[in-house]
Amino acid sequence: MYYTSHIEIKKSALRNNLDFIRDYVGPGIKISSVVKGNAYGHGLTEFIPLAEECGVDHFSVFSAWEALEALKVTDSSTIMIMGFLDNAELEWALENDIEFYVFSLRRLERVAELAARMKKKSRLHIDIETGMNRTGFKESDLDEVKKIILENREWIDLRGLCTHYSGAESVANHVRVRNQYENYIRIYRDFVKSSIRPEYRHTASSAAAVCYPETRMDMIRVGILQYGFWPSMETYIYYLTHNEVKTNPLKRVLCWKSRVMDIKSVKRGEFIGYNTSFLAPNDMRIATIPVGYSDGYSRSLSNHGRVLINGCRASVIGLVSMNMLIADISEVPRTRRGDEVVLIGTQKNRTISINAFSNFTTHDINYELLVRLSPHIPRFVRA
Numbered sequence: 001m002y003y004t005s006h007i008e009i010k011k012s013a014l015r016n017n018l019d020f021i022r023d024y025v026g027p028g029i030k031i032s033s034v035v036k037g038n039a040y041g042h043g044l045t046e047f048i049p050l051a052e053e054c055g056v057d058h059f060s061v062f063s064a065w066e067a068l069e070a071l072k073v074t075d076s077s078t079i080m081i082m083g084f085l086d087n088a089e090l091e092w093a094l095e096n097d098i099e100f101y102v103f104s105l106r107r108l109e110r111v112a113e114l115a116a117r118m119k120k121k122s123r124l125h126i127d128i129e130t131g132m133n134r135t136g137f138k139e140s141d142l143d144e145v146k147k148i149i150l151e152n153r154e155w156i157d158l159r160g161l162c163t164h165y166s167g168a169e170s171v172a173n174h175v176r177v178r179n180q181y182e183n184y185i186r187i188y189r190d191f192v193k194s195s196i197r198p199e200y201r202h203t204a205s206s207a208a209a210v211c212y213p214e215t216r217m218d219m220i221r222v223g224i225l226q227y228g229f230w231p232s233m234e235t236y237i238y239y240l241t242h243n244e245v246k247t248n249p250l251k252r253v254l255c256w257k258s259r260v261m262d263i264k265s266v267k268r269g270e271f272i273g274y275n276t277s278f279l280a281p282n283d284m285r286i287a288t289i290p291v292g293y294s295d296g297y298s299r300s301l302s303n304h305g306r307v308l309i310n311g312c313r314a315s316v317i318g319l320v321s322m323n324m325l326i327a328d329i330s331e332v333p334r335t336r337r338g339d340e341v342v343l344i345g346t347q348k349n350r351t352i353s354i355n356a357f358s359n360f361t362t363h364d365i366n367y368e369l370l371v372r373l374s375p376h377i378p379r380f381v382r383a
Contacts, residue, residue: 273318
């Protein structure tokens with residue numbers, strides 16, 4: 001064993017979540033599994049084969065690098081790049097049948113030219129600006145977009161017409177999301193009138209798929225939900241109230257574990273760890289754990305975090321350092337060196353959740369905390 005902590009990915013939890021999503025959105029809607037950000041910290045190369053075993057055959061990534069990593073573990077599923085693709089990578093994308101978003105006229109022209117020269121059809125998703133003001137074709141460009149597509153039908157396979165909502169996880173964005181949806185529908189109808197019909201209409205992320213049923217269309221891009229997390233508390237409350245249920249149908253796929261590295265006693269009145277952030281209020285027993293901010297355990301959890309040892313919650317005390325944290329085990333009986341420590345997950349019916357991290361560090365969200373988990377931490381699949 002050459003690692004200081006490891007992450008376990010639970011297959012049964014993923015299968016449960018995907019079954020729930022399929023049942024909730026209904027038949028005939030394709031699921032694209034969003035695996036950007038190292039599969040939200042779960043490990044892209046470990047997660048994709050697992051998701052394929054659960055019936056997923058479409059994966060969304062952000063960049064060509066992530067697409068290249070995905071190709072290492074699948075040769076049958078569709079890979080779609082939603083973000084950055086450099087001009088130098090276009091030929092590679094076409095050769096490998098990678099689908100990708102296009103949101104500039106110059107890129108669309110370049111792809112059409114390259115595809116014709118290679119005699120290889122490009123698999124494109126036209127990203128349209130509907131009100132988020134990030135990426136996407138402006139409405140003033142769409143006549144030219146349609147013209148290029150119609151003139152290059154032999155070399156452009158329009159896989160999708162897509163957009164992204166500005167914050168479907170919050171009721172504060174309701175009007176803006178509704179306006180975006182209406183803009184999308186109007187633009188889609190204009191494409192159809194021009195004899196351009198994409199294979200997939202897709203606009204919904206996890207939050208929109210839960211709270212705005214009309215946005216599900218032909219395909220949904222599911223990220224956080226498949227990993228067992230709700231996009232926000234508002235989204236979870238929406239699900240509970242609109243479906244008259246009282247239990248959470250999702251299961252967490254990820255569990256992060258380490259071990260007790262050392263144990264020592266500290267006298268009352270002594271400082272613990274770096275600087276003077278924690279002064280022992282009484283005689284204490286402490287455990288050092290070989291995990292720190294280099295692994296993704298945020299320094300902002302200093303004097304705030306919790307871990308599980310022997311089924312008991314233990315407080316993180318002192319400053320979280322690069323490779324170590326310290327836990328108060330004064331009230332944790334029979335702790336020994338080598339005992340399992342759960343940083344995220346369940347131990348003896350007690351749970352430390354990502355949400356708990358968010359509550360301690362109010363500027364962080366589930367997404368951010370998950371993707372911080374170091375890619376160097378080994379991931380292991382469990383049944």
